[in-house]
Amino acid sequence: MKNVTIHEIAKALNINSSTVSRALNDSDRVTSKTKRKVLDKAKEMGYQRNMLASNLRRKRSNTIGVVVPRISRHFFSSTIAGIEETAYKLGFNVIICQSLEELEKEELIIENLIANRVDGILISVSMGTKKGMHLANCLNNRIPVVFFDRHLEGFPDMGKVLIDDQLGAYRATEHLIQKGCKKIGHFSGPKSLQIYRNRLEGYKMALKNYHIPYDESYVLTSKLMKKDGLEMAKKILEAHSDLDGLFCANDTAAVGAFDYFKTIDKRVPKDIAIVGFSNEPFSALTEPSLTTIDQSGEEIGKAACSLLLENIASGNTLIANETVILNPKLIERGSSQR
Amino acid sequence: MKNVTIHEIAKALNINSSTVSRALNDSDRVTSKTKRKVLDKAKEMGYQRNMLASNLRRKRSNTIGVVVPRISRHFFSSTIAGIEETAYKLGFNVIICQSLEELEKEELIIENLIANRVDGILISVSMGTKKGMHLANCLNNRIPVVFFDRHLEGFPDMGKVLIDDQLGAYRATEHLIQKGCKKIGHFSGPKSLQIYRNRLEGYKMALKNYHIPYDESYVLTSKLMKKDGLEMAKKILEAHSDLDGLFCANDTAAVGAFDYFKTIDKRVPKDIAIVGFSNEPFSALTEPSLTTIDQSGEEIGKAACSLLLENIASGNTLIANETVILNPKLIERGSSQR
DNA sequence: ACAATTAATACAATCGATTGTATTAATTAT
DNA sequence: ATAATTAATACAATCGATTGTATTAATTGT
Numbered sequence: 001m002k003n004v005t006i007h008e009i010a011k012a013l014n015i016n017s018s019t020v021s022r023a024l025n026d027s028d029r030v031t032s033k034t035k036r037k038v039l040d041k042a043k044e045m046g047y048q049r050n051m052l053a054s055n056l057r058r059k060r061s062n063t064i065g066v067v068v069p070r071i072s073r074h075f076f077s078s079t080i081a082g083i084e085e086t087a088y089k090l091g092f093n094v095i096i097c098q099s100l101e102e103l104e105k106e107e108l109i110i111e112n113l114i115a116n117r118v119d120g121i122l123i124s125v126s127m128g129t130k131k132g133m134h135l136a137n138c139l140n141n142r143i144p145v146v147f148f149d150r151h152l153e154g155f156p157d158m159g160k161v162l163i164d165d166q167l168g169a170y171r172a173t174e175h176l177i178q179k180g181c182k183k184i185g186h187f188s189g190p191k192s193l194q195i196y197r198n199r200l201e202g203y204k205m206a207l208k209n210y211h212i213p214y215d216e217s218y219v220l221t222s223k224l225m226k227k228d229g230l231e232m233a234k235k236i237l238e239a240h241s242d243l244d245g246l247f248c249a250n251d252t253a254a255v256g257a258f259d260y261f262k263t264i265d266k267r268v269p270k271d272i273a274i275v276g277f278s279n280e281p282f283s284a285l286t287e288p289s290l291t292t293i294d295q296s297g298e299e300i301g302k303a304a305c306s307l308l309l310e311n312i313a314s315g316n317t318l319i320a321n322e323t324v325i326l327n328p329k330l331i332e333r334g335s336s337q338r
Numbered sequence: 339m340k341n342v343t344i345h346e347i348a349k350a351l352n353i354n355s356s357t358v359s360r361a362l363n364d365s366d367r368v369t370s371k372t373k374r375k376v377l378d379k380a381k382e383m384g385y386q387r388n389m390l391a392s393n394l395r396r397k398r399s400n401t402i403g404v405v406v407p408r409i410s411r412h413f414f415s416s417t418i419a420g421i422e423e424t425a426y427k428l429g430f431n432v433i434i435c436q437s438l439e440e441l442e443k444e445e446l447i448i449e450n451l452i453a454n455r456v457d458g459i460l461i462s463v464s465m466g467t468k469k470g471m472h473l474a475n476c477l478n479n480r481i482p483v484v485f486f487d488r489h490l491e492g493f494p495d496m497g498k499v500l501i502d503d504q505l506g507a508y509r510a511t512e513h514l515i516q517k518g519c520k521k522i523g524h525f526s527g528p529k530s531l532q533i534y535r536n537r538l539e540g541y542k543m544a545l546k547n548y549h550i551p552y553d554e555s556y557v558l559t560s561k562l563m564k565k566d567g568l569e570m571a572k573k574i575l576e577a578h579s580d581l582d583g584l585f586c587a588n589d590t591a592a593v594g595a596f597d598y599f600k601t602i603d604k605r606v607p608k609d610i611a612i613v614g615f616s617n618e619p620f621s622a623l624t625e626p627s628l629t630t631i632d633q634s635g636e637e638i639g640k641a642a643c644s645l646l647l648e649n650i651a652s653g654n655t656l657i658a659n660e661t662v663i664l665n666p667k668l669i670e671r672g673s674s675q676r
Numbered sequence: 677a678c679a680a681t682t683a684a685t686a687c688a689a690t691c692g693a694t695t696g697t698a699t700t701a702a703t704t705a706t
Numbered sequence: 707a708t709a710a711t712t713a714a715t716a717c718a719a720t721c722g723a724t725t726g727t728a729t730t731a732a733t734t735g736t
Binding site for chain 2: 046048049050051052053055056061063070071072073074076077078080081084085088093094095096097098112114115116117140141226252255258259262280281282284285286287297298
């Protein structure tokens with residue numbers, strides 16, 4: 001039982017395969033009577049269009065490539081979900097690849113995506129990626145590229161969909177101020193990462209706008225694991241027993257701080273109000289639940305995919321020098337209600 | 339600047355394109371001297387192999403399709419990560435699709451994957467999927483199918499990679515018994531789902547094996563959201579103030595129970611030991627951290643992908659009537675240490 | 677040195693669908 | 707009724723790599 005092709009259908013109906021092809025594609029160069037005959041016969045013979053052949057001929061794959069550092073991280077799986085949803089609506093397939101934060105693997109992935117003639121690439125670069133020759137190579141091959149979340153400087157021809165970390169941090173801090181906090185600490189992450197510098201900046205800006213003096217000793221830096229949060233909570237209270245608000249640059253560290261405060265009978269949010277960052281799934285489950293900043297991976301994914309698809313549809317004429325900045329949202333929960 | 343093909347390279351070197359093709363594929367029908375020349379010229383001209391053409395000719399796509407209900411769910415994104423890793427090692431691409439629990443979308447996805455001539459399909463079926471004509475159709479097209487986690491009965495020719503829920507529940511309950519619990523409750527999920535029936539079964543079996551009488555009033559059923567856990571905790575304590583152990587069929591409900599016990603000053607694990615199920619990321623972050631059963635999505639993904647790839651490699655001769663049952667692991671944490 | 681053998685390369689068909697152009701069939705106009 | 711026009715279909719090249727077979731070049735044996 002061999003594969004059914006348009007040629008088989010053509011032979012069976014005693015017409016030409018080009019007519020079959022046009023009938024299947026609903027071209028107006030074919031009578032509706034013929035179309036019907038073809039469609040019926042196709043169904044009868046169990047015809048399955050071979051996209052490999054179609055893609056080769058049409059020089060497009062109807063596929064976009066997505067590269068993320070690690071699929072299982074909640075933020076990235078959310079973006080992927082958003083991407084898939086958007087792509088699916090327009091009939092595009094999505095190839096997913098993970099760089100595992102290795103530049104070398106990222107380069108191989110890009111190579112492979114080019115070889116597979118994807119119509120476009122969405123990428124959140126690995127931490128090790130500083131230069132982007134492999135990405136420039138995409139443009140040489142007329143494959144549009146859109147960064148999301150993590151991007152590289154110096155590629156004006158590539159789209160970017162970013163979240164305004166600074167604004168998110170600003171809102172988090174502002175929220176604490178509006179809840180009456182006067183002495184607000186900040187747990188920051190590695191300064192090597194732009195996002196943490198931005199979040200610190202937003203914190204500072206909020207303080208400034210509300211005329212609260214910035215005191216560097218209220219800012220502690222770590223890798224923001226849970227135990228780091230716990231340790232920093234201890235440290236900051238030793239230095240500043242008057243602390244009444246805390247903005248953590250991620251949710252995990254906030255949970256660590258929670259735990260420490262409980263052990264010393266500081267009440268959250270009564271004594272100390274806390275705001276985290278990222279809206280991790282667990283932040284709704286803590287006791288009290290954690291006020292945080294939502295980066296909506298899904299929205300980012302949708303926006304990035306839309307930008308890319310527009311580009312593809314336009315024949316890459318407007319090769320995206322566009323940058324979309326999404327606004328993070330404050331998710332108000334128990335940890336800041338006082 | 340047009341696309342560089344093997345024909346361009348051949349022309350430039352004044353040799354035949356078949357030799358170029360063989361050189362690029364490292365065939366032993368080509369001198370190493372010629373290979374070198376071809377490779378150099380290819381690099382010089384910026385040649386990128388067109389997999390679309392290659393795939394068409396070789397009648398395989400080097401791509402596998404993965405269908406999950408929802409990418410952003412932690413368990414599924416973990417399996418996808420495992421699948422991607424395994425597939426990547428063997429040079430396969432991974433197309434990801436989400437059914438969003440809709441049978442209709444699932445059918446369209448399968449249709450599309452067949453049209454794209456994927457070499458195999460990994461699927462965790464949507465909740466609505468009862469019959470599998472769309473999947474049978476894959477076999478008709480000689481595309482092997484492997485189920486993971488959620489499967490359909492009645493497809494002996496399709497591989498299956500499942501986790502032993504019952505064993506997981508058994509181990510969870512056994513662990514509580516070994517920690518000295520005598521009065522162990524169980525929070526179960528909707529009986530319509532096989533997994534919850536299995537977990538209940540495992541709970542019963544453990545009790546039986548350790549000669550603890552089974553008392554139906556120690557088992558409460560709900561949808562296992564956080565608030566359900568909280569309510570059930572209240573209810574079970576009202577009925578049985580002597581409760582000293584609790585096995586929850588998921589981690590979320592366990593967190594709800596945690597919260598209730600805290601409000602009434604029952605100490606976890608001192609007064610009541612708790613074990614959850616799934617090893618959700620947040621289970622390591624609760625206070626105390628939650629003992630749970632790990633289903634290792636990553637392992638399931640790897641196993642399912644390996645099974646599928648073996649099948650593909652064997653030319654689908656052994657179209658997988660194989661079922662792999664993975665053993666869940668107990669993750670011992672604070673909530674059960676007494 | 678010449679036939680016999682093997683190595684290296686060239687030729688040409690093929691995978692299956694698409695699409696510009698040519699041809700035939702069907703309408704319309706005169 | 708015949709030319710002119712339009713609709714419908716047929717023909718054939720093409721996308722780019724692969725691969726079985728044919729041909730030429732190189733090597734070995736005697």
